[in-house]
Amino acid sequence: MQIKFLGAAQEVTGSCHLLQVGRQQILLDCGLMQGGGKARETEANAEAFPFDPAQLDAVILSHSHLDHSGRIPLLIKQGFKGKIYTHRACQAMCRIMFLDAAHIHERDAVTQNRKRERKGLPLVEPLYVTEDAEKALQHFRGLDYGEPLKVAEGVVVTLFDAGHILGSAIVQLDLQEGGEQRRVVFTGDLGHAGAPILRNPTYLNHADVVLMESTYGGRCHRSWEASFAEMAEVLDQARQTGGNVLIPAFAVGRTQELLYLFAQNYQAWGMAHWDIYLDSPMAIEATEVYAEFSQLYDDEAKALWSAHQYRDLLPNLKITRSTEESVALNQVKSGAIIIAGSGMCEGGRIRHHLKNHVWRPGGHLVFVGFQARNTLGRKLVEGLDRIKLWGEEIQVAARVHTINGFSAHADQQGLIDWYQHFEKRPTLLLVHGEEESQQALIEALAPITQACAPKQGQILDLLQPESPLMDGGEGR
Structure with missing residues (x-):
């Protein structure tokens, strides 16, 4: 044995x-x-x-x-x-x-x-x-x-x-x-x-x-209360600088938590000021599975879910399934929160958004999950000021935030x-x-x-x- x-x-x-x-x-x-x-x-x-x-x-x-x-x-x-x-x-x-x-x-x-x-x-x-x-x-x-x-x-x-x-x-x-x-x-x-x-x-x-x-x-993580306050502060800073917010998020788990928190704090965090884009086909499908198994939620989430569906809770949520819809986000210069995979920036649509947005001085890049050693996400968290994507070197001008209490x-x-x-x-x-x-x-x-x-x-x-x-x- x-x-x-x-x-x-x-x-x-x-x-x-x-x-x-x-x-x-x-x-x-x-x-x-x-x-x-x-x-x-x-x-x-x-x-x-x-x-x-x-x-x-x-x-x-x-x-x-x-x-x-x-x-x-x-x-x-x-x-x-x-x-x-x-x-x-x-x-x-x-x-x-x-x-x-x-x-x-x-x-x-x-x-x-x-x-x-x-x-x-x-x-x-x-x-x-x-x-x-x-x-x-x-x-x-x-x-x-x-x-x-x-x-x-x-x-x-x-x-x-x-x-x-x-x-x-x-x-x-x-x-x-x-x-x-x-x-x-x-x-x-x-x-x-x-x-x-x-x-x-x-x-x-x-x-x-x-x-x-x-x-x-x-x-040890920061408390949930401190993490929520930090997210509210990042969103406030981003509104003031006029840039977009990129969130590399794991398609299963973290994305659904973020959407829930944005809905739960819709007024307190000023979410009405933003267009929120869920730009990950896998995360979209995973969110639908989360909806299917709502009996596994805690009491607070069950109560909210019983009264609303997630799209009703976030009226400014935009689902971008197609490649064409994702590419169109390259032209959005401000007022967007873009949630895209992968969570460690090792693949997926987030790399395209980094290429098109991370060099903009008013932008913000927010990490809300663990970044494994040697991943692009880990390097960005540790202060990398230039990244190379598809053979092109890109300056990191966006402000990088790590909210590890969301882990x-x-x-x-x-x-x-x-x-x-x-x-x-x-x-x-x-x-x-x-x-x-x-x-x-x-x-x-x-x-x-x-x-x-x-x-x-x-x-x-x-x-x-x-x-x-x-x-x-x-x-x-």
Whole structure:
């Protein structure tokens, strides 16, 4: 009975953990590596899995963000034939995510091959295509929170609300091998308590081993009140300078929170002064899924939603689905709030808006989510004053703001508070975090428990969880 850490080990993306119970093999998450540039991403994600996908008995998916789910179509392509268990809302969201990702992989391969053909180099294949994404979706089985299900011999799964994005789950695994029983809890990504729309993360009380994310393990967020005040101040500054506001937003989760907050604070934030553009086809579809699963909202959001629909709440919201509508925004010099993906500026329409707007002195660029190391978003947050897009160097004249209180991840104190609800102090392993954040969290947890951050390829023996981690070789 063991867990092997194959992704998001001392880094933020690529969540992937292999659980062995007797002869059963269960995969927790199967995410894309993100950040570090297109070439590095392509190479890392195309690497062979460090296990045989055909031998897996099941996959359990914590949520739909691609750094947790994005290699699942490749898993099916390479022989996995079992079921993928996740929350029903996550299943609906994965349809959007997978089809969009397949389209991007196909488009990128066409672009690369055009260049490679001119150079006489061998052509490359997409990581996966639309057909692979469609096949992957046929393997899903949607669950509700609190619904125990036996997914393999000796493995019972129960999902609990993680409060991160719609359908995100804390995964509880009750394991049995021979006469031994163990309970493993995997947080996936743990939500930021008090966030708009969704309920707070569920507190659990019993576990033998906990795998906990640590994205913000080294930081504490500003309060929601301070973050709301900061957003109001940014919008006021932008009105005074006469520029546009660009918001690189994650299509699933952050976009819906922003729209909700703009509606909720319509008068207080002076939203009537703006034309608000939702310029992300994926975010538009994701917002429709959020509407479908309104029973998962917190009480405040349910009350608002029961009285209105989101378009009624924001009369100045403009949906730009087509490329032509998006391109037309290049001519809008002021009075626009443009919400576009991707959240880390690594792709999507936001890069076109950066090219056409970020050099304008009166503009504002607002980051409201985590920026992974080596991404364009991270570089801009750290003060990069010139960016290069499609071979053109562009000056960053717009004012850059970071409102980290809007994060969908629990901060250091939130992670500690969540862990402290366990009646005993289960073995704690930190995943999904950069080394510096994990070390800071380990030090903050020291008065409570000893935590460690597994390296890529290390193995934990669940029958002896307090023993040192074993070296199992590199993961992907």
